[in-house]
Amino acid sequence: MGIVLGANQYGKAETRVVRVVRDGPRHELRDLNVSVALSGDLDATHLTGDNAAVLPTDTQKNTVYAFAKRYGIGEPEEFGLRLARHFVAAQPSIRWARVTIEQYGWQRLGPHSFQRDGGATRTCAVTVDGAGEAVVSGVTDLVLLNSTDSEFWGYAKDEYTTLPETKDRVLATAVSARWLLSSVDTDWAASYDGVRAALVAAFAQTYSLSLQQTLYAMGRRVLEERPEVAEVRLALPNKHHLLVDLAPFGLDNPNEVFVAADRPYGLIEGSVLREGAAANDGAF
Structure with missing residues (x-):
């Protein structure tokens, strides 16, 4: 050999x-x-x-x-x-x-x-x-949080499932996003500002049934608003906020006091690209 x-x-x-x-x-x-x-x-x-x-x-x-x-x-x-x-x-x-x-x-x-x-x-x-030139712009550690308008229920369950379903939860993440530009002849500052604004707006304005749904909404919003972007790749860690049990102190806790858990965390990743376009793995 x-x-x-x-x-x-x-x-x-x-x-x-x-x-x-x-x-x-x-x-x-x-x-x-x-x-x-x-x-x-x-x-x-x-x-x-x-x-x-x-x-x-x-x-x-x-x-x-x-x-x-x-x-x-x-x-x-x-x-x-x-x-x-x-x-x-x-x-x-x-x-x-x-x-x-x-x-x-x-x-x-x-x-x-x-x-x-x-x-x-x-x-x-x-x-x-x-073969040419490719530019992928991006942002990391863009921390976002919705204090409501997020649910998570109806998921698969087995003998190891202990997570309770919820119709009202805190949704928080630290966005890592990268996007491929269709041309190197671009107003870089305007493009970056526009993409970042689209990501933030989509997160804030999406009633979320899953972080996966939010990821797609964010990528779709970028492609709808920024014609110079060919593909968006997103990694969204689910920054879990766990409701604190205040019953031992004689207090109720209607989704007001949480502990922010740093690990372990769910990690949701995906790409959104224009229909008919091939993913450009080499550029990323």
Whole structure:
């Protein structure tokens, strides 16, 4: 039986870069976590230790810093495309590049003062290869809660089922969403803001009989409102809020006092795409 090298990639993970734009008394701030992955004609380094085709990961890190200064950062999708295109064009051995970015938010306190935003994190993943370019934008840790208008009943039961059915529950989740853009010629900021607003609106306005139903409503709302989006993939952990038994203290508890359980939790995942479109697993 022969042994061969399989698919492989390498890169520099989690390069932290903060860029301050000082074009006047009002400064602008961008705070990113950038990861680069490269693949191509790299068999020799694995099989013989010949590193002639290997661009050091330290060089990849330095490129992130240099590009932040030379070109600025702008929107994370722009920055990711610029980096990925560079690595594929500049290195003959590299045929595929993926740049993934997390952008951390800061709230403005003044012209040059900021407070770190503890909310959701904006993300993107850019892929460039011989077949073209793909951009997947996203958001993680978007925490949402409905205090009512959520039920869960009529589910399958067996000898291990102890969960009581409910016609009124707290529904809470920390949304992780990624969406594929149909074109790299996009207003990235407007698209991100629009998708995020659609996700939040659908969650808030859906009377939920299951978190699965809410997931589909959120993905459908994005595709209805944002024509530049081809596919949405969602992961919704069910952040369980368990009713506290106050009877030992002589108190009733009509869905008012809960304990927020962090684990274990249900995890609901799914994708929503336009009818007739094929899922683009490579882009995600």
